[in-house]
Amino acid sequence: MTVLKRLGRRRLPIANKMAVPENDDQASKLEFSLDVPFPSARQAAVALGSLSPDREPRRGGVHKRLTLTGSVLNVKWRADEARVLRVSVNSFLDHLSLVLETMHAFSADVCEDPHVVLGHQPPSAT
Amino acid sequence: MTVVIGFEGSANKIGIGIIRDGEVLSNPRRTYITPPGEGFQPSDTARHHRSVILTVLKEALEQAGLKSSDIDCVAYTKGPGMGAPLVTVALVARTVAQLWGKPLVGVNHCIGHIEMGRLITKANNPTVLYVSGGNTQVIAYSERRYRIFGETIDIAVGNCLDRFARVIKISNDPSPGYNIEQMAKKGSQYVELPYTVKGMDVSFSGILSYIEEAANKMLGSRQCTAEDLCFSLQETVFAMLVEITERAMAHCSSQEVLIVGGVGCNLRLQEMMGVMCKERGAKLFATDERFCIDNGAMIAQAGWEMFRSGQVTELEDSWITQRYRTDEVEVTWRD
Numbered sequence: 164m165t166v167l168k169r170l171g172r173r174r175l176p177i178a179n180k181m182a183v184p185e186n187d188d189q190a191s192k193l194e195f196s197l198d199v200p201f202p203s204a205r206q207a208a209v210a211l212g213s214l215s216p217d218r219e220p221r222r223g224g225v226h227k228r229l230t231l232t233g234s235v236l237n238v239k240w241r242a243d244e245a246r247v248l249r250v251s252v253n254s255f256l257d258h259l260s261l262v263l264e265t266m267h268a269f270s271a272d273v274c275e276d277p278h279v280v281l282g283h284q285p286p287s288a289t
Numbered sequence: 290m291t292v293v294i295g296f297e298g299s300a301n302k303i304g305i306g307i308i309r310d311g312e313v314l315s316n317p318r319r320t321y322i323t324p325p326g327e328g329f330q331p332s333d334t335a336r337h338h339r340s341v342i343l344t345v346l347k348e349a350l351e352q353a354g355l356k357s358s359d360i361d362c363v364a365y366t367k368g369p370g371m372g373a374p375l376v377t378v379a380l381v382a383r384t385v386a387q388l389w390g391k392p393l394v395g396v397n398h399c400i401g402h403i404e405m406g407r408l409i410t411k412a413n414n415p416t417v418l419y420v421s422g423g424n425t426q427v428i429a430y431s432e433r434r435y436r437i438f439g440e441t442i443d444i445a446v447g448n449c450l451d452r453f454a455r456v457i458k459i460s461n462d463p464s465p466g467y468n469i470e471q472m473a474k475k476g477s478q479y480v481e482l483p484y485t486v487k488g489m490d491v492s493f494s495g496i497l498s499y500i501e502e503a504a505n506k507m508l509g510s511r512q513c514t515a516e517d518l519c520f521s522l523q524e525t526v527f528a529m530l531v532e533i534t535e536r537a538m539a540h541c542s543s544q545e546v547l548i549v550g551g552v553g554c555n556l557r558l559q560e561m562m563g564v565m566c567k568e569r570g571a572k573l574f575a576t577d578e579r580f581c582i583d584n585g586a587m588i589a590q591a592g593w594e595m596f597r598s599g600q601v602t603e604l605e606d607s608w609i610t611q612r613y614r615t616d617e618v619e620v621t622w623r624d
Contacts (some may be wrong), residue, residue: 210384214380240518
């Protein structure tokens, strides 16, 4: 969580909203959405690449979709129950946190390449 | 020259190793050790791995004296293993592969053990006994697959040993199996246990239930010691493993045996297998705890072979899987 906070200093903190849609049979699902702002589109793309491959369990009653909007990673959940939603969101945040830590720890390695500008910018630059 | 970094964390060990053309440049590892009487749970194990993985990665690069630009390929364990720890390690592997602009290779954990054993011992075409906390298989290579000749039909031999250790509260430090091995040396009385070889397969869950009950009864009434039970359990389960290995050798007319996996560093198992090999005029190959027990270099080595034969794993295909049989992998790097 410390990394999330660090990131939050530069950009907007995580925005989230939770809504239970109207109770007809089609849409009786919990929804949750999370926007994670990154300092650059490239970093957001790396996070998407790392966090996307592992699917949610097929019969777990939870769906998760990751997309990119510029330098913001958008995550949307739909779930049958709050219990499974909580587990999925919790573990996603653990995973996100580890990916961010990895980026911070190893971003200096790639700074030589002008095409991949990552992390360690002074807060005023963003 | 091809340099591959390997990430392993399918169970309670997290290891990252770097291999350059058959040479192990670094292979740091950490083990999640639980209190006596307790096993390791997936979420706790994943938390352990998360807390140390970046430190281990830095160590691996520093000890090898390499920069990220020296790495040609990033290999990681795709499976089999515990889901949460596997994901943790895969996340870091994917992230650095993208940051460094290097290809990924997803490695079958069992293949990692086999290739590391072949590299270290130089065994050419051995019958492989793969014994650990999660797997028990007798394997031989034929026609581009590592084929499973025999395996456990329930729990792994290492799981049987670990769970027995929990029942009588043997320490998990450095590992329950190591401590059982040391105690077994002081055992003198053989307590008869079920011997469950079923054709080419073995079964350990019944032995575990039996010895759990025996421990409760016999230790309380001082009919035998904990050391006697450790000794009896080892003698029984290892005899079963030697039997199915010998049968596989006879099937394949093989003159080489390679023991890999965490239980493979048990010297009593190696000794018993050695006696069988001597009788058949065969050669036994085994490694020590550095390479027998899960480590990063073994994933790097299998990844090196796969990468050199043209295999890579695209990012979107880099999902982990808890079940992944040894014979699912096409061996593209052997004749």
